[in-house]
Amino acid sequence: MDASENRRAITVGIFVLLGVVVFVIGILTLGGQNKSFVKSIHISSIFSDVSGLKKGNNVWFSGVKVGVIKSIRFTGNSQVDVDMSIEASSQQYIHRNAGVRISSDGLIGNKIIVIDGGSPQAPIVQDGDVLQSEKLLSTDDIMKTLQQNNQNLLAITTDFKTLGHQILAGKGTVGALLADSTMAVQLRAAMRNLQMATQSASLMAVQLNRFSNRMNTKGGLADKLLTDTVAFNRIQESVAKLKEAANNATILTNNLNKASNKLNSTDNIMGVLLNDPTGAAKVQSTLNNLQQSSVKLNDDLEAVQHNFLLKGFFKKREKAKQDSLKAKM
Amino acid sequence: MATIKSITKFAPSRFARLKDRVAAFFLMLYRVYAFILRFFKEVFLPPYEFKEVVRQCYEVGVRSFTLISLTGFIVGVIFTKQSRPSLTDFGATSWLPSLVSIAIMKALAPLVTALIAAGKVGSSIGAELGSMRVTEQIDAMEVSGTKPFKFLVCTRVIATTITIPLLATYTAFIALLGGYLNVSQNEGTSYSTFMEQAFEPLTFVDFWASLSKAIVFGFTIGIVGCYQGYNSTKGTEGVGKAANGAVVTAMFLVFIEEVLIVQIAGWFR
Numbered sequence: 001m002d003a004s005e006n007r008r009a010i011t012v013g014i015f016v017l018l019g020v021v022v023f024v025i026g027i028l029t030l031g032g033q034n035k036s037f038v039k040s041i042h043i044s045s046i047f048s049d050v051s052g053l054k055k056g057n058n059v060w061f062s063g064v065k066v067g068v069i070k071s072i073r074f075t076g077n078s079q080v081d082v083d084m085s086i087e088a089s090s091q092q093y094i095h096r097n098a099g100v101r102i103s104s105d106g107l108i109g110n111k112i113i114v115i116d117g118g119s120p121q122a123p124i125v126q127d128g129d130v131l132q133s134e135k136l137l138s139t140d141d142i143m144k145t146l147q148q149n150n151q152n153l154l155a156i157t158t159d160f161k162t163l164g165h166q167i168l169a170g171k172g173t174v175g176a177l178l179a180d181s182t183m184a185v186q187l188r189a190a191m192r193n194l195q196m197a198t199q200s201a202s203l204m205a206v207q208l209n210r211f212s213n214r215m216n217t218k219g220g221l222a223d224k225l226l227t228d229t230v231a232f233n234r235i236q237e238s239v240a241k242l243k244e245a246a247n248n249a250t251i252l253t254n255n256l257n258k259a260s261n262k263l264n265s266t267d268n269i270m271g272v273l274l275n276d277p278t279g280a281a282k283v284q285s286t287l288n289n290l291q292q293s294s295v296k297l298n299d300d301l302e303a304v305q306h307n308f309l310l311k312g313f314f315k316k317r318e319k320a321k322q323d324s325l326k327a328k329m
Numbered sequence: 330m331a332t333i334k335s336i337t338k339f340a341p342s343r344f345a346r347l348k349d350r351v352a353a354f355f356l357m358l359y360r361v362y363a364f365i366l367r368f369f370k371e372v373f374l375p376p377y378e379f380k381e382v383v384r385q386c387y388e389v390g391v392r393s394f395t396l397i398s399l400t401g402f403i404v405g406v407i408f409t410k411q412s413r414p415s416l417t418d419f420g421a422t423s424w425l426p427s428l429v430s431i432a433i434m435k436a437l438a439p440l441v442t443a444l445i446a447a448g449k450v451g452s453s454i455g456a457e458l459g460s461m462r463v464t465e466q467i468d469a470m471e472v473s474g475t476k477p478f479k480f481l482v483c484t485r486v487i488a489t490t491i492t493i494p495l496l497a498t499y500t501a502f503i504a505l506l507g508g509y510l511n512v513s514q515n516e517g518t519s520y521s522t523f524m525e526q527a528f529e530p531l532t533f534v535d536f537w538a539s540l541s542k543a544i545v546f547g548f549t550i551g552i553v554g555c556y557q558g559y560n561s562t563k564g565t566e567g568v569g570k571a572a573n574g575a576v577v578t579a580m581f582l583v584f585i586e587e588v589l590i591v592q593i594a595g596w597f598r
Binding site: 005008009011012015016018019020022023026027029030031033036054055056110 | 380383384386387390391394491492494495496498499501502524525528529530531532533536540598
């Protein structure tokens with residue numbers, strides 16, 4: 001083999017080697033993208049509708065690609081069993097109560113599986129586990145909601161149209177406001193009053209401000225109340241006296257209260273007089289007896305005056321009385 | 330003096346001409362089939378012409394590398410540039426890497442490589458073997474005891490079958506590089522982001538389908554070039570026809586195979 005043939009063979013060798021290297025790098029890059037050469041676990045979920053999800057589509061967890069769809073097959077009553085390959089390094093973050101839903105990679109992007117939720121209290125997902133699928137909000141559902149919104153919008157605009165017509169026709173308060181010149185004048189007057197009221201309020205606020213400033217002026221009443229210790233001591237004394245008077249009044253009130261309580265009871269003379277009807281009857285009887293006795297006593301005294309033993313005394317007293325009257329005249 | 334009637338009496342009828350053509354077509358198919366079968370029969374039997382295979386790899390692969398690399402780079406740049414306005418309309422220029430990689434890896438790399446190789450290598454093989462046939466060098470080899478089919482045909486077909494997949498790999502890489510340069514210049518995308526997005530939509534099925542295509546294209550270009558050259562006739566005119574037939578037939582078959590392999594790959598997705 002001559003030199004040129006050697007060189008040619010080496011060149012071909014380098015060409016083939018580089019080509020194989022580029023190819024292998026491509027394979028490894030693709031394998032890395034598809035998580036083909038990483039340790040993985042298989043989990044699955046059952047959907048009623050996968051909306052065009054395909055084998056090889058990505059699986060996201062918290063917005064990070066953690067695996068790919070390995071297989072999609074029918075199961076049960078027209079349900080779809082989606083088998084996912086999840087890289088083992090992400091396993092510890094996915095819990096058994098995590099939900100699985102079908103989403104989209106961007107607005108018009110590929111369909112993807114999104115795993116979300118899951119509480120730390122739940123056990124970590126294991127190989128072969130079946131995660132709960134969540135219902136997909138399909139484009140049809142979105143369109144349905146949009147249609148509902150359209151109908152609402154139509155109703156609102158129709159109402160506005162009617163309202164506009166009525167306003168233009170001068171119906172209702174707003175229409176009258178726009179069409180009735182008297183009301184406009186009244187409104188203007190009301191506005192003027194409101195403006196005046198506002199000005200007054202503003203003036204009052206200024207005056208209040210001034211007053212509060214004055215209150216804060218050194219030497220003023222408020223300032224003295226707050227700063228003069230002599231006046232404060234006097235006030236304090238007055239308050240103490242007032243407090244004492246109040247205490248005395250309280251005592252007096254209590255005493256009165258006790259006395260009035262006693263008046264309500266029948267264990268004392270006053271209580272008996274006020275409350276006991278039997279006692280009252282007895283007192284009444286006593287009074288009657290006293291009256292009869294006094295009448296009889298009057299009669300007896302009258303009789304005594306005419307007694308010869310005392311007759312002279314009374315005559316003398318009558319004569320002295322007449323003499324004093326004459327002297328006065 | 331012969332009348333028109335007497336002349337038409339001896340002229341072949343339209344049906345007869347059609348029959349001859351159909352017969353010729355099926356004869357040609359048989360010859361191609363026999364040629365391919367002979368290749369597979371002789372390629373596994375000793376003696377093995379390693380030196381000649383290496384020389385042919387050099388001629389087919391290394392000598393085509395510059396042309397095919399440049400073509401691949403231009404394809405990458407132009408495809409990216411032309412795709413941008415459509416994606417810009419949707420505000421989806423971030424999808425350029427994915428679009429470019431899908432187009433290049435799934436279709437353009439093997440196809441462009443095969444078309445360039447069909448033009449350069451196929452014609453070269455057809456012309457070379459054709460001239461050897463018309464100058465009776467192949468006959469001389471047969472007389473001298475050298476196996477011309479093994480030495481001339483098997484080595485060339487093996488060389489094209491090996492080197493064209495490698496060239497397609499280079500083309501894909503360089504075209505992606507061209508796409509990256511364009512995307513990087515316009516969108517400021519980093520190399521790692523571009524490559525991540527470029528490989529993201531691809532699967533192993535795409536990879537193996539492209540590799541299979543390149544292998545089949547390489548084999549087709551080699552076998553068609555060799556067949557046309559090895560069976561050329563009619564002197565120097567036949568050499569031109571062999572070269573031309575090698576290019577046209579190879580290109581046509583490449584497109585047919587492209588359609589078939591895409592269909593077959595679709596079954597595995």
